[in-house]
Amino acid sequence: MPEGEIVFGAGSYTTVAVIALIAAAALGCAFVLRRQVLAAPDGTAKMQDIGQAVQEGASAYLRRQLRTLVLFAAVVFALLFLLPGDGGVRLGRSVAFLFGAGFSAAIGYLGMWLAVRANVRVASAATRPGGRAEGARIAFRTGGVVGMSVVGLGLLGAALVVLVYDVEAPAVLEGFGFGAALLAMFMRVGGGIFTKAADVGADLVGKVEQGIPEDDPRNAATIADNVGDNVGDCAGMAADLFESYAVTLVAALILGKAAMGEQGLVFPLIVTAIGAFVALLGVFITRVRGNESGLTAINRGFYVSAVIGAVLAGVAAFAYLPSSFDQLSGTADLSGVTADPRVVSALAVLIGVVLAGVILWVTGYFTGTDKKPTLGVAATSRTGAATVVLSGIGVGFESAVYTAGIIAAAICGVFLLAGGSISLALFLVALAGCGLLTTVGVIVAMDTFGPVSDNAQGIAEMSGDVDEEGAQILTDLDAVGNTTKAITKGIAIATAVLAATALFGSYADAVSHALAQVGAVGGGLVASMLSYEIISPVTLVGVILGGATVFLFSGLAIDAVTRAAGAIVFEVRRQFREHPGIMTFDERPEYGKVVDICTRDSLRELVTPGLLAAFAPIAVGFGLGVGPLAGFLAGAIGTGVLMAIFLANSGGAWDNAKKIVEDGKFGGKGSDAHAATVIGDTVGDPFKDTAGPAINPLIKVMNLVALLIAPAVVAISVPEDANHALRIGIALVAAAVAFGAVAWSRVRASRLEATEEANQDAAQATV
């Protein structure tokens, strides 16, 4: 059936309207949960004091970050409008971009806003009897608010676009997904740099040099460290998961329309609405029973809601879809496919749900404190820091391979379901992504748990108002948070791979539409620019460049943390040197100064990786063609998934290896072995909380940029390479922006270093 004949019946409008109502209901639940969290007592005066300082720092940072990004969003809005396409759809896409970006920012802001208020309430709960269950409940409910908001806003946005644009919705949704991904990437990178610069800086001077505990109020970087947890782990992560949600949904809708027409556009929304329902269920059934660990309760909540989600999705498939592809009105040719759409759709969703469960388990195995890999890393601390670093890298590499292998196996499984039809396979991959996302509400709640309990512990330590039993409760909650954070990263990168794989299909679709419009393709170089054949040397060049972008992006993020942490080390050392009263508790350190440095540095540093991600695909696409650009995306996905999991899991293993030693193994706190694991943990900090998680939005931003520019690339290169100079010109400008940003960051960094050096020398001279 040719395109344009897809109808969008009244039944579909009703269904989508109901879905929009479910989304609104999810937001309503978020509001109720929020009230519950805020109703808890907010601690002693000292706690409130500290909480206040953290709140102010976090809000100030996010406000400045969003102000910086508004400019960027305006430029992208204009550029999007310049791309070829139908006028109404183009405007809709640009407006949807703003909504996607706005929602992403709003979720991030909300996550941070609530987390900074929940921290003190969790700390306060630990001072009361029954504190363990009460603290876990507040922390998990805080996550619930963010989770329900992610689900609600994502679903509402998509449903509204489908209601307004019906069969034209996919093109408009590209803008929505792109906005969400772009903003999430900036929030991940900026927040990630802030949090780890503060953390590393605080640890290097406090723990290592001065031998004072973490979160000691004498350390000028502690407030910044706590602010960082909120802007990085809460705001950044919430935006990131919203983006995963939005982009996967967008991919499913685009491919669903192609494969199944009207029903293909509505079914992914139904699956996701089921996800909203089970997320709510998950948040409410997760309750710590008696003395069990918080992790047990969270895992139970996850598995129960996953099973219910899978069952409901199966029911929905059989209730909503017909029994044969012949009865569907997709544009893709599925006439040869004999499978039952209900069966394959339900199985694809099931594969996604199972994938989430397996990743949960594998990540837990590689980073858990009671499992062999992390115990092995801890054991190497007896031979020093170098072996700790090496064994952690080994664990990271290995776990990356297994996790990537599992994701690959899931894609292969889905592919087999499709029986050789690429169009159907791509849609089913996206559906598996939706299946994975039915668990996202609980996942967000799990993830938010981490920074909230971490911060609560910090506030308790700084205020000194929590007794030993309460402190132990908070330490336990914090350890649970470490594992849940690692799991979320695994799930997030899995959604990235599934969404990116599916978007590959939309990309090919966009290219073939554009090709149909330009008519005959010549031979020679133009043909090679359009070839998807992986054995062409330029496609291989694309693969290499895609992988290289991931390496460069990771390197930039790690370097940014190292640089910013260095600045903080010098500042904290200066305060200790110039104000000896700090060590004796007679003087109060200038916390604000460190927060300012973090804010300034992370805002400065987030621009370069952002420009790289947005402009590298443009340079490759216009410079080498759509085939090599596909290679670029494949290289970025392949290298990206491995790098992201490597960075997340080696970081997690180091963090928990340190905890193992701190719990008394291999010499315990203060031993050489402990010092060795502290070095490992510090190396892991920017791995797991800055570079690693940012790769997830990076992959999607690059995919969406490629999807958006593909028609323009085709239009400009065919026929006969008439616009040769224009094409090369665009590629060169894009390359100049991407690499100019990198070069500029180098120059600026070395200028900064020179100033820092001079200041240090001056300080040394006065001592």
Add this chain to the structure above:
Amino acid sequence: MPEGEIVFGAGSYTTVAVIALIAAAALGCAFVLRRQVLAAPDGTAKMQDIGQAVQEGASAYLRRQLRTLVLFAAVVFALLFLLPGDGGVRLGRSVAFLFGAGFSAAIGYLGMWLAVRANVRVASAATRPGGRAEGARIAFRTGGVVGMSVVGLGLLGAALVVLVYDVEAPAVLEGFGFGAALLAMFMRVGGGIFTKAADVGADLVGKVEQGIPEDDPRNAATIADNVGDNVGDCAGMAADLFESYAVTLVAALILGKAAMGEQGLVFPLIVTAIGAFVALLGVFITRVRGNESGLTAINRGFYVSAVIGAVLAGVAAFAYLPSSFDQLSGTADLSGVTADPRVVSALAVLIGVVLAGVILWVTGYFTGTDKKPTLGVAATSRTGAATVVLSGIGVGFESAVYTAGIIAAAICGVFLLAGGSISLALFLVALAGCGLLTTVGVIVAMDTFGPVSDNAQGIAEMSGDVDEEGAQILTDLDAVGNTTKAITKGIAIATAVLAATALFGSYADAVSHALAQVGAVGGGLVASMLSYEIISPVTLVGVILGGATVFLFSGLAIDAVTRAAGAIVFEVRRQFREHPGIMTFDERPEYGKVVDICTRDSLRELVTPGLLAAFAPIAVGFGLGVGPLAGFLAGAIGTGVLMAIFLANSGGAWDNAKKIVEDGKFGGKGSDAHAATVIGDTVGDPFKDTAGPAINPLIKVMNLVALLIAPAVVAISVPEDANHALRIGIALVAAAVAFGAVAWSRVRASRLEATEEANQDAAQATV
């Protein structure tokens, strides 16, 4: 012109015979140089004593390693013979495999044999007046012997195969290249584990725990450390570069035949013969003038011989090739190509030569002691080991991106020369590889320089027979060696990318031949197994798995070193504990025991990565099809080049950052900053000398395995998937072998750790 009509005229026989004579002449020169090296005085009795111990350890290791590998080679010989193809060619290919493997082993053995004899001679030269020039001369000539042998044996082997099999030569040469690559991979991995286990183990106990200098005779691991330099950096590296040489030449011959027929088969041999000539020139013109650094002399030798090589290759192209592709008899359709074959061939060779020069420069920039990146790493030592590790990783990532980008740019440049013809582009890529290889003689000489001078320093230190001035000379030579080693790795990986890109073409060729034989291809899953389209989900799965194999291989190599080094640490500690006389020079440590542990562990550990490399492509090819296998190779190349350079350059930067601090910056030897850089250097050891360099042969082994099995995969999957069960069976067996090896190494490792633990506990109890 259809295949089979390519003629191989008398003129070509004469030309190839002359080339074989040139190759023999190169071997003759190697023999002369060898006599010159051995004629130098071989030092004091003490030096000879130590040299003897190193020689024995190294020979014993290599002999045991080769014995282990003979079995492996026999199995592969049989498997090769089972693959489909013409009987005579199949036998020739299997025999050529043995020759390739034998030559690779012989070159490795020769490199080691001579290096252990040159060491004492360089150390002895440093005791005499004019020692700097004399020492550099002996070390460089030793490299010259290896370089001329690499060039001579590679060229001789290829020329003889062409003489015997003429137009059937390419299929036979696949066996030659595969043998060379497979053996080189094992020698790189085994030697790499040996050398770094000994080095890391020696440093951890000696430098870090006991505070005695490197190469102190009281350290039981010093002899093993010196043995390691010879079996890893000399034998492994020589085999590796021989393999680069052989595989690139093989790729050029295969593609040359397709693109240009008879002349295409002969021209790459001519270019390589020119390389043999300029290598000889390079070895003889490299002379240290007055007080200049050894590096200046080496660089001069490199650049002069590169320029002469490029000019001669240009002359040869214009003298030998016709002015139009119509006059050539290749099987590929180049009728639309209007370019002048002489011009494009000469330019492709030139691009290769320039690429070598640029990589030389970039690597020097990122790892040089007087350049900003390494100085920056050294500067972070003021904030501790964690920042040293992080900044080194940052430098590694960044340099990987630039080097990969430069290689990608070279491929793009070559691609543009071909004007859109993929067949021609692939041949030109291979020719660029040959251009790169004209510099390989000098490169090998440069690389061998490193371990020889490192060992000479060790022998001087241990013997105590070298005065301060002599020691300074050897230290300077050693520092030069560090940089030349990093450069060689960059060049080696560049040849890997070019050869692998070119082999991609042979792969596609093999697949289409096989497809022509099996007739019609069905639809459905079979079609998707044969699709090269990068946007197919299973091709993307291939890309992910290819990258994953590189990660797993690297992780296994690093883990192996960590484990083996741990065993050595425990042994050296035991000797210090049980024989307190060692510290007071009253007792002699049991050097042989540590050599034995290194030998045992590295032989055990090299099997797993070897099986993984050989069987992973088989599993992917038979399991998913030839399209996904192409994706697998692309993923392995893309991730592999980045990983290899990252590992090599971050390791180089850490090593030299340590040297910067040792030269007195940031506190100098014994300061906290120094301790921090020692940790960085130790992390870098297995990066740069075990995992990193082994990726080069890994990529080629996997490419050649894919090339060899592609016809069998097609034959078994088409038509109609008749042999479905057999295909899946083969894939499962291959996957079981690859991953079984990994799992088995895990189990064994944990059993070993348990024993080690028990021994430690027992030892502690007796103290």
